[in-house]
Amino acid sequence: MDTIYAETTPPGRGGVSIVRLSGPGARAIGEGVAGALPEARQAVLRSVRDGDVIDRALVIRFDPGASFTGEEVVEFHLHGAPVVVRRLMSALRARGARLAEPGEFTRRGFLNGVVPLSEAEALSDLLVAETEAQRQQAMRIVSGDLTRWADGLREKLIRAGALVEASLDFADEEDAPAEVPAEVMALLAEVRDDIQRSVGGFAAAERIRAGFEVAIVGPPNAGKSSLLNRIAGRDVALVSDEAGTTRDVLELRADLGGLAVTFLDTAGLREAENKVERMGVARARDRAAAADLRIHLVTDATVDQEVHVEGDLVVRSKSDLGAGDISAVTGEGVDELLEKVREMLAARVAGAGLVSRARQVEALQDAADALAVTHHAPPELLAEAVRLAALSLHEVIGRVAPDDYLDEIFSTFCIGK
Numbered sequence: 001m002d003t004i005y006a007e008t009t010p011p012g013r014g015g016v017s018i019v020r021l022s023g024p025g026a027r028a029i030g031e032g033v034a035g036a037l038p039e040a041r042q043a044v045l046r047s048v049r050d051g052d053v054i055d056r057a058l059v060i061r062f063d064p065g066a067s068f069t070g071e072e073v074v075e076f077h078l079h080g081a082p083v084v085v086r087r088l089m090s091a092l093r094a095r096g097a098r099l100a101e102p103g104e105f106t107r108r109g110f111l112n113g114v115v116p117l118s119e120a121e122a123l124s125d126l127l128v129a130e131t132e133a134q135r136q137q138a139m140r141i142v143s144g145d146l147t148r149w150a151d152g153l154r155e156k157l158i159r160a161g162a163l164v165e166a167s168l169d170f171a172d173e174e175d176a177p178a179e180v181p182a183e184v185m186a187l188l189a190e191v192r193d194d195i196q197r198s199v200g201g202f203a204a205a206e207r208i209r210a211g212f213e214v215a216i217v218g219p220p221n222a223g224k225s226s227l228l229n230r231i232a233g234r235d236v237a238l239v240s241d242e243a244g245t246t247r248d249v250l251e252l253r254a255d256l257g258g259l260a261v262t263f264l265d266t267a268g269l270r271e272a273e274n275k276v277e278r279m280g281v282a283r284a285r286d287r288a289a290a291a292d293l294r295i296h297l298v299t300d301a302t303v304d305q306e307v308h309v310e311g312d313l314v315v316r317s318k319s320d321l322g323a324g325d326i327s328a329v330t331g332e333g334v335d336e337l338l339e340k341v342r343e344m345l346a347a348r349v350a351g352a353g354l355v356s357r358a359r360q361v362e363a364l365q366d367a368a369d370a371l372a373v374t375h376h377a378p379p380e381l382l383a384e385a386v387r388l389a390a391l392s393l394h395e396v397i398g399r400v401a402p403d404d405y406l407d408e409i410f411s412t413f414c415i416g417k
């Protein structure tokens with residue numbers, strides 16, 4: 001394995017930039033520019049040189065087996081000028097290190113067995129987390145909650161497997177049919193229940209991770225774009241008294257009390273005259289139908305039945321002109337509307353589990369399926385089912401993973417993570 005380097009902080013003016021070096025040559029290369037390094041994990045102030053002094057920087061060294069990548073790591077905490085960072089990186093390059101690929105530090109952590117796949121996935125979620133719920137969800141997994149949970153279940157399965165094997169051995173000796181101890185079925189039932197609960201919490205967890213879509217729909221001129229602008233607190237969408245102002249779907253990402261919500265402003269629903277307008281209306285219908293929730297904004301009580309779904313919100317606009325629920329002009333009722341939306345979405349993330357990815361829930365379902373065949377099964381089949389279930393649980397954590405899946409996960413990282 002070669003030694004890699006990268007700036008871990010996004011390049012910017014001022015502040016402190018960290019350049020990390022990881023691999024078997026990290027310590028030697030680090031000492032080549034910073035002189036002798038002290039004990040692992042002690043920050044020391046050093047002149048970092050390549051001919052002349054590049055910077056006076058804090059330098060930290062990590063031992064292999066006790067670092068984020070599992071390898072020798074040296075960190076340089078530099079003055080954050082791009083030119084300082086560039087000079088150090090070319091000095092490291094001249095000494096045989098190469099620039100890391102996106103996510104390569106974390107990938108090495110995975111390959112060296114320091115970071116399980118589920119935690120690497122959660123790290124990628126953490127790096128793009130925009131809301132408190134997303135951060136908390138990712139942090140629980142980064143902190144090892146999912147790993148501990150799955151390991152706990154695997155231990156129960158291993159115990160159940162050992163009991164089954166013992167009963168098989170016993171049966172051989174006594175020449176009598178093997179009898180499965182009651183504890184085995186109890187253990188398997190516990191594991192299955194736990195898995196099913198986690199699978200049950202998948203949809204909610206997935207919504208936290210991926211966020212919700214809330215479509216604003218209704219007839220032309222209802223004030224949909226005005227409402228979007230009011231939610232955004234700035235002019236995102238064009239507004240005019242001409243019917244058919246909005247054609248494309250406009251997206252506004254928002255943090256609604258900790259939940260990630262994308263509001264969609266859509267074209268007014270109508271019998272459109274020309275082709276482009278018809279395309280806009282078709283797009284509005286499609287996106288509205290696929291959204292998690294629709295706000296039907298109306299000036300009278302008529303709601304387009306084709307996109308209306310039970311549980312949607314029907315809201316009368318322009319309350320400043322007479323009867324209505326909200327006004328995008330004065331802001332009346334908008335906070336209450338957003339609170340109502342937040343409550344409705346929050347109800348859907350109640351009971352969110354730790355499992356938030358299709359890959360993980362599929363492995364869990366495999367484990368549950370394997371255990372489902374165990375009732376009244378002969379001990380040999382039982383032993384096999386337990387073994388399969390344990391393997392599937394192992395997959396949830398993912399201590400091994402196919403290369404293309406690794407590429408997919410780690411390519412979403414920046415260089416330096």
Ligand SMILES: Nc1nc2c(c(=O)[nH]1)N(C=O)[C@@H](CNc1ccc(C(=O)N[C@@H](CCC(=O)O)C(=O)O)cc1)CN2
Pocket residue numbers: 018062065066067068075114
């Ligand atoms: N300066 C700096 N800050 C950082 C990081 C970093 O690499 N450098 N991190 C980078 O992402 C995060 C911290 N993550 C880390 C994860 C594991 C280990 C580590 O040394 N693990 C060892 C020992 C654990 C222990 O002593 O408790 C191990 O897992 O074996 C270090 C940092 C965020 N802050």
Ligand SMILES: Nc1nc2c(ncn2[C@@H]2O[C@H](COP(=O)(O)OP(=O)(O)OP(=O)(O)O)[C@@H](O)[C@H]2O)c(=O)[nH]1
Pocket residue numbers: 219220221222223224225226227238239240241242243244245246247266267268269317318319320321326327328329330
């Ligand atoms: N008085 C009043 N006028 C409003 C309100 N909301 C929107 N309007 C006006 O209604 C007209 C249409 O507003 P838009 O926000 O463009 O309506 P829309 O629903 O996005 O319309 P389309 O994009 O054509 O479907 C504009 O002249 C707005 O200024 C409101 O709450 N009160």
Ligand SMILES: [Mg+2]
Pocket residue numbers: 224225226237238239245246265266267268
């Ligand atoms: Mg509009």
